[in-house]
Amino acid sequence: MSEQTAVPATEPEPEAAAPSPAPVMPPMPPMPPVPPAAPSRRPPRRLLRAVARWTTAVLVCGVVGAGTAYGITSMERTDVPGLATESDGRWDYPALSLPALPADAPRPFSKGNTAEVHYADVRDLLLPAPAGATADKKLKGGWVSTAQFASEYREHERADLTQMLKDSALRHIAARGWTVADGTESRIYLLQFNSAAYAQAFFDDTYISSSPGPGLRWPEDLQLDQSWEDGGKVPGTRTYAYGESRSGEGRIHQAYIRAGDTVALLVQKQPGKKNAPVIPFRQTLILQNQLLG
Structure with missing residues (x-):
């Protein structure tokens, strides 16, 4: 550095320079004007409340409807009000099945069983009583006995009927009876003979094929049931149904079934019921016929 620019040592220090003022920021340009807010499209509060109510109602109805649909589909028809099937008077019989046969024994109407013999115990072929019935003691x-069977008929018919059974190769008689809650009495007798030919002879000798045969213990003679169409009859069997509804004692039905070596008598009495339904009688007749087939 040259002497001319040297600072003398005795020279007083210059006064401190005043601090320079802080730079001044130029003023902010004016902000562009804020555009006016678009007019609100929010629906009136009353409309919102109405929409909310309807939405809630639809959701509730959907849930209830789905639950109801599930409930109905999971119910039995008879449990749904308005869809229940009205009872036609049928009785509640237990599930039926044919009894087991001895080894190699054929059914009564099988090929080779020319005598049409029931090899099962005939007592096992009796129709069981329906639910709730009281058994006949x-x-x-x-x-x-034959005397018990004959007691179903008028007194003056019994002696001849008993003798006829003794002369007709009758093997034995099985029977079951019951009474249901409304007082209807039912009795079924199964008469088993040595063969179908003897069973047919019993029919012929008592004129059952053309009439009710010996008169039942009842004030009036029975008439052929013209409305019976032999429904549910097992092939190879024959059924004959008779009924009477004029007596003041009530109504009575009678039917015979001829099934191979066995003859069935069904008697059903409905005391004090002139117009009682015929359905229980026909149901009982059909089921007993099926067991004998």
Whole structure:
């Protein structure tokens, strides 16, 4: 550095320079004007409340409807009000099945069984009583005497009928009876002969094929049931149904079934019921016929 620019040592220090003022920021340009807000499209509060109510109602109805639909589809028809099937008077019989046969024994109408013999115990072929019925103390499903069978008929018919059975190769008689809650009495007798030919002879000798045969213990003679169409009849069997509804004692039905070596008598009495339904009688007749087939 040259002497001319040297600072003398005795020279007083210059006064401190005043601090320079802070730079001044130029003023902010004016902000562009804010555009006016678009007019609100929000629906009136009253409309919102109405929409909310309808939405809630639709959701509730959907949930309830789905629950109801599930409930109905999971119910039995008879449990749904308005869809229940009205009872036609049928009785509640237990599930039926044919009894087991001895080894190599054929069914009564099988090929080769020319005598049409029931090889099953005939007591096992009796129709069981329906649910809720009271069993007859005399007719419990076992063997009964010819005198018991004859007691179903008018007194003046019994001696000849008993003798006829003794002369007709009758093997035995099984019987069951019951009474249901409304007082209807039912009795079924199964008469088993040595063969179908003897069973047919019993029919012919008592004129059952053309009439009710010996008169039942009843004030009036029975008439052929013209409305019976032999429904549910098992092939190879024959059924004959008779009925009477004029007596003041009530209504009575009678039917015979001829099935191979066995003859069935069904008697059903409805006391004090002139116009009682015929359905229970026909139901019982059809089921007993099926067991004998």
